[in-house]
Every structure is written in C-alpha cells, then in structure tokens.
Amino acid sequence: MNTPAAQPCIWVHVTTLMNWSRPPVGIVRVEQEYCRWLLEVGGAASDQVRFCVADLATGSFAEVGREAVLAKLRPAAEATPSQRPQLAGWKRSVKRMLQALIPYLPAPLVPRLRSSARLAYHHLLLTRVRAAGVVSGAIRAVRGGGDHSSAPAVAPFAPGDRLVSLGLDWEYVDQKVLYRLKERLGLKTTLICYDVIPALFPHLVVLPPGGFGAYLVDMAWCADAVLCISEHTRRDCEAVLRRLGAPVPPTHVIRLGSEIPMGQGDGVAPQGLALHSDGRPFVLFVSTLERRKNHEILYRAWTRLRERGIVPYRLVFVGMQGWGVTDLMNDLELDPRIQQDIVRLNHVTDAELDWLYRQCAFTVFPSLYEGWGLPLVESLARGRFCLASNAASLPEAGGPWAEYLDPWDLPAWVERLAHYMQNPREIAALNERISREFVAPRWSDTAAAIHEVVLSAQPGRGER
Amino acid sequence: MTRLRILVLGSYPAVHPRHGGQIRLAHLVAAYRARGWDVRQASFFPAHAFYMDAGTGPADVGLPHAQLQAWQGHAAPLIEDLASGDLVAGDEQKIERLEGFAGKVDVVHLEQPWLLPVVQQLRDRGALGPFSLVYGSQNVEHPLKRAIFEQYQVANGEPLLAGIEALERQCAQQASLVAAVTDEDAAVISGWTQAPVVSAANGVSPWQSDGATRSRWQARLGDEPFALYVASAHPPNVIGFCESFGESLASLSPLQKVVLAGSVAEHILKSDWFKSWGPLNQRRIFDAGVLADADLSALRDLAHAFVLPMVSGGGSNLKTAEALYTGKHVVATPHALRGFEAFCGLPGLQVVQPGPGFGKAVWSTLTQPLPPADAQALARRQALTWDKTLAPLCDAVAALEAVPV
Numbered sequence: 001m002n003t004p005a006a007q008p009c010i011w012v013h014v015t016t017l018m019n020w021s022r023p024p025v026g027i028v029r030v031e032q033e034y035c036r037w038l039l040e041v042g043g044a045a046s047d048q049v050r051f052c053v054a055d056l057a058t059g060s061f062a063e064v065g066r067e068a069v070l071a072k073l074r075p076a077a078e079a080t081p082s083q084r085p086q087l088a089g090w091k092r093s094v095k096r097m098l099q100a101l102i103p104y105l106p107a108p109l110v111p112r113l114r115s116s117a118r119l120a121y122h123h124l125l126l127t128r129v130r131a132a133g134v135v136s137g138a139i140r141a142v143r144g145g146g147d148h149s150s151a152p153a154v155a156p157f158a159p160g161d162r163l164v165s166l167g168l169d170w171e172y173v174d175q176k177v178l179y180r181l182k183e184r185l186g187l188k189t190t191l192i193c194y195d196v197i198p199a200l201f202p203h204l205v206v207l208p209p210g211g212f213g214a215y216l217v218d219m220a221w222c223a224d225a226v227l228c229i230s231e232h233t234r235r236d237c238e239a240v241l242r243r244l245g246a247p248v249p250p251t252h253v254i255r256l257g258s259e260i261p262m263g264q265g266d267g268v269a270p271q272g273l274a275l276h277s278d279g280r281p282f283v284l285f286v287s288t289l290e291r292r293k294n295h296e297i298l299y300r301a302w303t304r305l306r307e308r309g310i311v312p313y314r315l316v317f318v319g320m321q322g323w324g325v326t327d328l329m330n331d332l333e334l335d336p337r338i339q340q341d342i343v344r345l346n347h348v349t350d351a352e353l354d355w356l357y358r359q360c361a362f363t364v365f366p367s368l369y370e371g372w373g374l375p376l377v378e379s380l381a382r383g384r385f386c387l388a389s390n391a392a393s394l395p396e397a398g399g400p401w402a403e404y405l406d407p408w409d410l411p412a413w414v415e416r417l418a419h420y421m422q423n424p425r426e427i428a429a430l431n432e433r434i435s436r437e438f439v440a441p442r443w444s445d446t447a448a449a450i451h452e453v454v455l456s457a458q459p460g461r462g463e464r
Numbered sequence: 465m466t467r468l469r470i471l472v473l474g475s476y477p478a479v480h481p482r483h484g485g486q487i488r489l490a491h492l493v494a495a496y497r498a499r500g501w502d503v504r505q506a507s508f509f510p511a512h513a514f515y516m517d518a519g520t521g522p523a524d525v526g527l528p529h530a531q532l533q534a535w536q537g538h539a540a541p542l543i544e545d546l547a548s549g550d551l552v553a554g555d556e557q558k559i560e561r562l563e564g565f566a567g568k569v570d571v572v573h574l575e576q577p578w579l580l581p582v583v584q585q586l587r588d589r590g591a592l593g594p595f596s597l598v599y600g601s602q603n604v605e606h607p608l609k610r611a612i613f614e615q616y617q618v619a620n621g622e623p624l625l626a627g628i629e630a631l632e633r634q635c636a637q638q639a640s641l642v643a644a645v646t647d648e649d650a651a652v653i654s655g656w657t658q659a660p661v662v663s664a665a666n667g668v669s670p671w672q673s674d675g676a677t678r679s680r681w682q683a684r685l686g687d688e689p690f691a692l693y694v695a696s697a698h699p700p701n702v703i704g705f706c707e708s709f710g711e712s713l714a715s716l717s718p719l720q721k722v723v724l725a726g727s728v729a730e731h732i733l734k735s736d737w738f739k740s741w742g743p744l745n746q747r748r749i750f751d752a753g754v755l756a757d758a759d760l761s762a763l764r765d766l767a768h769a770f771v772l773p774m775v776s777g778g779g780s781n782l783k784t785a786e787a788l789y790t791g792k793h794v795v796a797t798p799h800a801l802r803g804f805e806a807f808c809g810l811p812g813l814q815v816v817q818p819g820p821g822f823g824k825a826v827w828s829t830l831t832q833p834l835p836p837a838d839a840q841a842l843a844r845r846q847a848l849t850w851d852k853t854l855a856p857l858c859d860a861v862a863a864l865e866a867v868p869v
Contacts, residue, residue, distance in 0.1 A: 218747075
C-alpha cells in the first residue's frame with residue numbers, strides 16, 4: 001500500500017532485527033545501532049524514515065511501525081549487561097541440544113538447520129506482528145509460496161524512495177523480488193557487504209543455502225551503493241564481482257563502532273576459569289571456535305612452549321563451538337601437555353567478559369580471514385594489546401596498536417608469545433599506552449556514515 | 465540431358481534428422497531430388513539408440529558399437545566414425561547389398577570422409593559403373609578430432625589424427641567436386657585438390673509455431689525476455705558456452721535467463737564450470753531439455769535473443785543460420801559466425817569475443833527492444849534457407865554431367 005508522501009521515504013529493512021532475540025552479534029549490532037541513531041539521534045532526518053520487513057513466503061515487504069522497532073531496541077538499550085533476554089526453559093534446552101549436535105552433523109546440513117530454525121522463528125514473528133496489527137494490510141494481499149520472481153511484488157514503497165538493508169539478507173530477502181521492485185519503482189538501494197569469505201575460502205565456512213555467490217552477485221545487481229566494513233573487504237568484494245562478471249556498484253567503507261560500556265566494579269570471575277586458577281596470568285581469545293578463527297595455531301604454540309620447558313600463561317578461549325573443529329576439540333580434551341593451560345569458556349555473561357578483559361595479560365586473534373576484526377578492536381577499546389593475524393583486514397582494524405603475524409607461522413607465534421610472557425613489563429606498557437591513546441570508533445559515527453551513503457545512493461553509477 | 469543418378473553416402477540416418485549433420489544430409493538429398501535427379505541414400509553408423517530408435521532408411525545399416533573401437537590396430541574411444549569405413553568396406557555382404565540398392569550411378573556423394581574405403585571398394589568392384597565422386601565436407605575433421613581428444617584426454621591419438629587427415633586429403637584428391645560449408649574450410653581443402661571446391665553453407669528450414677504451444681512455454685518461462693541457446697551435446701557446444709560467458713552467468717540480472725534447448729543442457733549443467741558457481745548459474749538458466757519440433761519452434765518465436773557461444777569446432781553452425789533467420793537479437797562469437805560472415809551488419813547481430821563482454825552483450829540485448837523490421841535485412845535473411853545455401857553445390861553437380869569420368 002503506497003502512502004503519498006511529499007518527500008521520498010527512507011525505508012530501513014529490519015527483518016533481521018525483528019527476528020533477533022539474543023545478544024546482538026556484529027551484523028545485528030550494525031542494524032540495531034543505525035536504527036537507534038535514526039530514532040533517537042537522527043532528529044528531523046528520521047521524519048522520512050520508515051521501517052519494513054520482508055516475507056520470503058509471499059515475496060513481499062510490509063511496513064513495521066516505529067514502536068515495534070523501538071521495542072526491539074529497548075532491551076539492549078536499557079538492560080544492564082547481565083540482563084540478557086532468556087529463552088523459556090524448554091526452548092533453551094532444545095537450542096542447546098541442537099547447538100551441541102552441530103559439530104557432529106554433516107557440514108551441508110548445518111546451514112539448512114540454522115536457516116530452517118531462523119525461518120520458522122521468522123514466520124512465527126510475522127504471525128505475531130500481523131495479529132498485533134503492526135504490519136500494514138499490504139502483506140495480506142499476496143499469499144502462496146514458491147518463485148515470486150514473475151509475480152508483481154507487493155511492498156509499501158513509492159517511486160523514488162530509498163531502501164537500506166544491513167542485515168542477514170541472504171536469509172530474509174528474495175533478491176529477485178527486490179530487483180523487480182527496484183526496477184519498477186526506481187528505488188535507490190544501499191546494501192552492505194560484511195565479507196566475501198564464502199567466495200574466497202568456501203572451505204572455511206558453512207555456506208548458506210543458495211550459495212553465497214548467488215547472494216553476492218544479486219546483491220550487486222540490487223544495490224546502488226554497497227557499504228563495506230573495511231578497505232580490504234571493499235577490495236575483495238569488488239574483485240570477486242569483477243571476476244564473476246557482475247556489475248560493481250559504488251562501494252563505501254564504513255568503520256564499525258566498538259566503544260564498550262565497561263561495567264561498574266571489576267566484573268565477575270567466570271567459574272570455569274576459577275576452577276583452573278593457579279595464579280598464572282592468562283591470554284584471552286574471544287571468538288566462536290571454528291576453523292577460520294584458527295584456534296589450532298594457538299593450541300600448537302602452547303604445546304611448543306611446554307616442549308621448550310616454558311611454563312606458559314594460561315590461554316582462555318571464550319566462545320561457543322562452531323563448525324569444523326571436532327578434531328581440535330578432541331585434542332584439547334585429550335592432549336595431556338595442555339590440560340593445565342587451555343581453558344574453554346562458553347555462555348559467559350557480560351560481567352564475566354568484563355572481568356576477563358580486565359584481568360587478561362593481553363589478547364590473541366590469529367584468524368585466517370576477517371571482513372573487519374571487531375574482537376581485535378574491542379580488545380583495544382578495553383585497553384588490551386592484541387597479538388593478531390596479519391590476514392585480510394586485521395592490520396587495518398588494529399592499526400599500529402596491535403602486532404601482526406602470519407596466521408600459519410607457528411615458530412613466529414611461539415617466539416612472540418614466549419617473548420611477551422617473559423617480558424610482562426613490555427605488555428603492561430603496551431596496555432597502558434593503548435588505554436591512554438586508543439580512541440574506539442563510535443557507533444553514532446558509524447550510523448551517520450551509513451546515513452550519508454543512503455542519502456547519496458543513485459542508480460546507474462556502478463561499473464558494468 | 466539424362467536424369468542424373470546419385471548415391472549419397474552418409475554416416476548417420478537422414479530420416480527423422482535431429483542433429484546438425486543429419487539435418488544437412490537430409491536437406492542435401494532433398495535439394496538433389498528437387499533438381500529431378502534419381503537420388504538414393506544409404507548410411508552406415510554406430511547402432512546407438514539415438515539413431516536406431518528414431519528410425520532409419522531402407523539401406524541404412526547400424527554397426528555394432530563393439531567393432532568400432534579401433535582403427536588399423538589403434539584402439540581408442542571416440543573413433544566410431546573413423547573405424548566405420550574399414551569395417552563396412554571389409555564386409556562383402558554389406559557392399560553387395562549396397563550395390564544392389566544403388567544400381568548404376570553417375571555420382572557418388574560422400575558426406576564426410578569416413579566411408580571413403582567403401583567408395584574405393586565400390587569403384588574397384590565396378591558394379592555401380594563409372595561415377596564421379598562429390599566429397600561433402602562438413603568440417604576440416606582432423607583438428608576438430610584433435611580438440612575432442614584433448615578434451616577427453618585420449619592418449620596416443622597421433623596415428624589416428626594422421627589417419628584422419630590422410631583420409632580427408634584422399635577424399636579431396638579423388639573427388640571431382642568438393643563442397644565445403646565455409647569459405648575458410650574451402651580454402652584449406654583447395655590446398656589439397658585440383659577439383660573445384662564450392663561453399664555451400666548450412667541453412668534454415670522456415671518454421672511456424674502454434675499459439676497453444678507458445679502460451680504453454682510463456683507460462684513456464686514468465687514474461688521476462690530470455691536468450692535461447694539451442695545445441696546438441698557435441699563437445700564444442702558445451703565448451704563454447706562455458707568459455708564464452710567467462711567465470712559465471714553473473715553478467716545477467718536476477719530476472720534474466722538463458723534457456724537451454726537440446727542435449728547440450730544436460731552437459732552444461734554437469735560441467736565443472738557450471739557447478740563451481742552452481743546456485744548463481746542455476747538462477748539464470750532454464751533447462752528446456754531435448755524438444756519436439758513444435759516446442760523448439762515456440763521457443764524460437766518467444767526468444768528475445770539467441771546466443772551462439774562457439775569457440776571451437778569446424779564447419780558452419782546450423783544454429784547460427786537459424787538464429788540469424790529470426791531477425792531477433794543475436795550475440796555470437798566470431799567463431800560461431802564462420803560461414804556466415806556475409807551477414808555481419810544485420811540489425812540485432814552482435815559479434816563479441818568470448819569473455820566478460822559476451823555476457824554483458826547478452827544482458828544488454830535483453831534490456832533492449834527487438835531489432836526493427838527492415839525490408840533489406842529480411843531479404844538478406846531469405847538467403848539463409850537451405851534451397852539457397854545448397855544451390856551452388858547443386859549447380860556444380862549439374863555441371864559434372866559433362867565431365868568425363
């Protein structure tokens with residue numbers, strides 16, 4: 001249902017946000033912070049802003065009221081760090097059971113399982129939203145499933161409107177529908193590329209159904225402007241699109257915010273760490289345990305340190321177990337050399353994470369590829385030096401504040417880790433300097449930069 | 465003037481033709497008959513179901529596949545054509561039956577070189593009387609076979625390739641007249657013989673589709689303009705498609721597609737090229753499969769553009785003639801236009817090198833209206849029908865009457 005408007009609207013696609021019920025991960029955070037900025041800071045500019053969700057089942061878009069979006073933003077804005085939204089008991093049990101199964105499932109099943117779960121939740125959400133009368137009548141106009149590419153797309157957009165989408169579009173958006181709407185209405189679209197890992201290193205990720213290449217290329221066809229979260233991502237994204245023969249829309253680099261609201265007090269020591277406490281300092285690695293993150297190199301480095309007779313700092317892995325690390329998990333469980341050294345923590349609270357950052361000697365981030373490297377920047381934002389991989393965007397993310405090593409150069413990791421463990425004063429000095437001088441990018445600046453691109457996006461400026 | 469008697473020897477059935485070579489053979493026979501000549505046609509070919517199930521002519525002979533796996537002591541795959549000549553020539557019964565079917569003839573037209581040993585037997589035995597040989601070349605075969613050997617990694621193929629080249633040269637040398645399908649092939653063959661070499665390109669049989677079939681396909685394909693690629697499973701057709709579009713079909717918008725018609729589709733979809741970006745390519749492909757004539761006619765009439773993505777293979781492409789004949793957009797590689805160079809400049813025709821530019825040209829044509837109707841272009845396209853393209857050959861055969869054998 002098109003609403004006549006004096007000025008073109010800016011539509012913010014928020015299906016991801018409206019579906020999300022957990023603490024925000026990076027992608028959700030971007031969508032969330034942009035919405036928050038529009039609604040709470042954007043002032044006059046937000047008058048033209050409206051929100052929409054997509055429905056894959058009907059191939060349609062529908063408007064979502066501001067109150068509904070604000071309601072989704074509110075818990076994160078108002079809750080204390082420890083007040084996380086909790087699933088009901090039985091749902092939490094089912095979810096944990098499924099998560100525990102993931103390492104044992106055939107790789108191709110994992111994305112389907114995740115996607116099916118998300119989509120099921122998405123439809124449940126839409127049903128609730130419709131029942132509450134939040135979604136406009138437009139969404140009811142089209143029913144039925146299947147390929148909607150040749151059906152007239154239903155959406156509340158008007159000719160000349162702008163659309164920005166920052167979320168999990170590969171799961172929630174039928175790009176044929178979006179392209180058709182764009183062609184029909186002259187929508188000026190701004191989309192985002194977080195990374196092109198599945199195209200460059202498909203062996204390191206679980207591919208989403210439908211194939212990442214198909215998503216990326218259709219994203220390029222639909223976008224008048226593409227936001228990239230680093231220069232490296234911009235280069236890789238453009239290179240992949242050119243390689244595939246797709247159009248290359250204008251790309252714009254935005255810096256993700258990373259200011260951290262440090263909790264009051266010293267936080268709370270995680271129980272799992274306290275059990276292994278022997279007074280040694282520890283090194284922190286905050287990341288899902290998956291192949292791409294390269295926990296492997298740290299495990300090997302710690303065994304080498306032991307073999308050299310060095311009593312190393314403890315190593316704390318914080319994150320849930322992901323895909324492709326079954327053998328590593330067995331090694332961590334069974335290798336007697338590192339039983340007193342490597343600690344795995346999962347489900348840590350914000351207060352516990354706060355404590356971990358305050359107490360760690362330094363952090364490590366040996367990832368094989370990142371589109372940006374938020375954990376590295378967050379480490380710096382918390383005043384902790386990071387020994388990081390030199391791959392992809394990480395040197396760009398950490399700048400002069402971190403030290404970079406080839407992620408596969410085991411001797412180099414062993415040497416630098418031993419060096420810092422044997423020179424704690426050097427680490428202390430680095431941490432002190434970072435605390436004093438490093439200024440974390442602010443989310444409000446990120447949102448303002450996104451908005452500037454959204455307002456400037458124009459069709460026909462790309463490279464064909 | 466006596467009524468010319470012609471035996472046309474082929475390497476596949478001419479009745480119920482499906483692939484390009486069969487279609488040319490069938491039209492050749494029809495063109496000779498249209499001149500009032502007494503034409504008899506016999507073919508020898510591997511007894512594949514593809515041929516046997518479609519129906520064969522009264523003198524056609526399917527040869528056991530197992531006996532076509534070696535030529536003069538060299539075993540190899542993909543040489544059934546080469547092996548067939550010696551197999552038939554060495555079979556007294558088959559030769560006698562052929563002689564009985566042909567009777568006395570003035571001309572033997574040998575389409576493709578494979579059955580030259582049979583022609584030699586017929587000449588040596590004399591039952592057909594003295595005759596002139598017309599060699600119909602559809603390709604310069606030995607480089608084409610080399611490309612196929614390379615694609616399928618056939619080892620130790622050199623003796624076979626040398627044998628094929630020798631066979632082609634003998635055909636040209638023994639012929640009183642040679643027909644080539646492109647000027648380029650004609651130039652090569654002219655270097656082997658003193659006989660006249662005429663160019664007789666492949667042509668088109670005008671078609672007409674019916675409204676009900678068009679509606680059915682329209683419902684399946686939707687309203688968006690699409691490009692059509694019609695081809696057989698002949699390896700250069702598969703290779704050409706994969707190489708011409710670059711690394712993927714990403715140059716097409718999310719709403720555009722290429723419709724694949726013919727047995728080429730199955731092979732493209734199985735190719736590493738297609739699978740390496742499978743979902744991306746899948747969104748831009750519609751596999752129409754092997755089609756009945758009525759369906760193919762409907763698709764031709766519904767298509768907004770035709771793609772001719774050839775990068776290898778000899779001869780001229782029947783599909784090129786058909787695409788040019790439609791008056792719609794045609795995006796062709798230079799190789800696909802072999803034999804049809806005279807049609808460069810036709811409205812809607814874009815000749816594009818394989819690579820990124822090819823896909824972009826297809827995208828571009830699908831965003832443009834159909835080429836405007838143009839009386840001059842229409843007249844030029846009429847020269848693409850079989851009766852016109854084979855006329856130089858028929859004229860040259862007619863002139864053979866006066867030539868002493």
